[in-house]
Amino acid sequence: GNSVTQMEGPVTLSEEAFLTINCTYTATGYPSLFWYVQYPGEGLQLLLKATKADDKGSNKGFEATYRKETTSFHLEKGSVQVSDSAVYFCALFFQKLVFGTGTRLLVSP
Amino acid sequence: GAVVSQHPSRVICKSGTSVKIECRSLDFQATTMFWYRQFPKKSLMLMATSNEGSKATYEQGVEKDKFLINHASLTLSTLTVTSAHPEDSSFYICSARYSGTGELFFGEGSRLTVL
Numbered sequence: 001g002n003s004v005t006q007m008e009g010p011v012t013l014s015e016e017a018f019l020t021i022n023c024t025y026t027a028t029g030y031p032s033l034f035w036y037v038q039y040p041g042e043g044l045q046l047l048l049k050a051t052k053a054d055d056k057g058s059n060k061g062f063e064a065t066y067r068k069e070t071t072s073f074h075l076e077k078g079s080v081q082v083s084d085s086a087v088y089f090c091a092l093f094f095q096k097l098v099f100g101t102g103t104r105l106l107v108s109p
Numbered sequence: 110g111a112v113v114s115q116h117p118s119r120v121i122c123k124s125g126t127s128v129k130i131e132c133r134s135l136d137f138q139a140t141t142m143f144w145y146r147q148f149p150k151k152s153l154m155l156m157a158t159s160n161e162g163s164k165a166t167y168e169q170g171v172e173k174d175k176f177l178i179n180h181a182s183l184t185l186s187t188l189t190v191t192s193a194h195p196e197d198s199s200f201y202i203c204s205a206r207y208s209g210t211g212e213l214f215f216g217e218g219s220r221l222t223v224l
Contacts, residue, residue, distance in 0.1 A: 004152070036215075042217060043113065043215040043216050043218060044215035045215070046212065089152070089153070096155055097155065097213065098152075099145075099152040100152055101151055101152045102152065
């Protein structure tokens with residue numbers, strides 16, 4: 001079946017560091033891919049998405065590119081802030097939404 | 110963006126009792142809502158899909174008699190955990206699909222602890 005694998009956390013970075021959170025997927029069809037973010041005490045929010053191969057989703061300085069050849073959708077940000085501390089979920093949608101396990105990001109001043 | 114609210118955010122109950130969790134779309138109508146369960150360090154697992162006015166569709170392995178889902182209106186879905194046991198302790202999250210764009214909006218989650 002369809003599945004999503006993302007790197008285990010926590011990922012601990014200093015402010016202004018470069019961020020990469022790896023995500024790979026397995027799907028029988030051509031899914032849409034998403035990154036969701038969950039800030040402390042809040043619900044899940046859509047961060048960005050890509051619906052087809054080579055699409056790049058971007059929002060709030062975060063980017064992810066749909067790579068069909070490597071079945072990946074890695075999340076990147078050039079310079080993280082303390083306010084980016086949250087749990088990030090990679091997900092795919094093909095008939096239903098399937099989530100990865102989530103990666104906690106901790107950014108210190 | 111659209112707001113989805115869950116209540117209660119935390120609930121503690123005794124083994125054998127039933128607990129109801131509400132999921133409301135506050136500023137839009139949602140013909141479809143989804144219920145997820147999240148275990149520690151695990152991904153969100155889809156439990157069931159609920160469509161307004163019809164029976165919920167449960168995922169394989171989810172006991173429909175234990176996890177009762179009702180979607181009586183376009184803004185409210187409820188999940189009732191019946192005869193709760195400690196192994197039902199978990200974080201339950203709902204999401205609602207905005208009919209206009211198909212985008213999913215998530216509630217804050219409800220943490221259930223069964224003693």
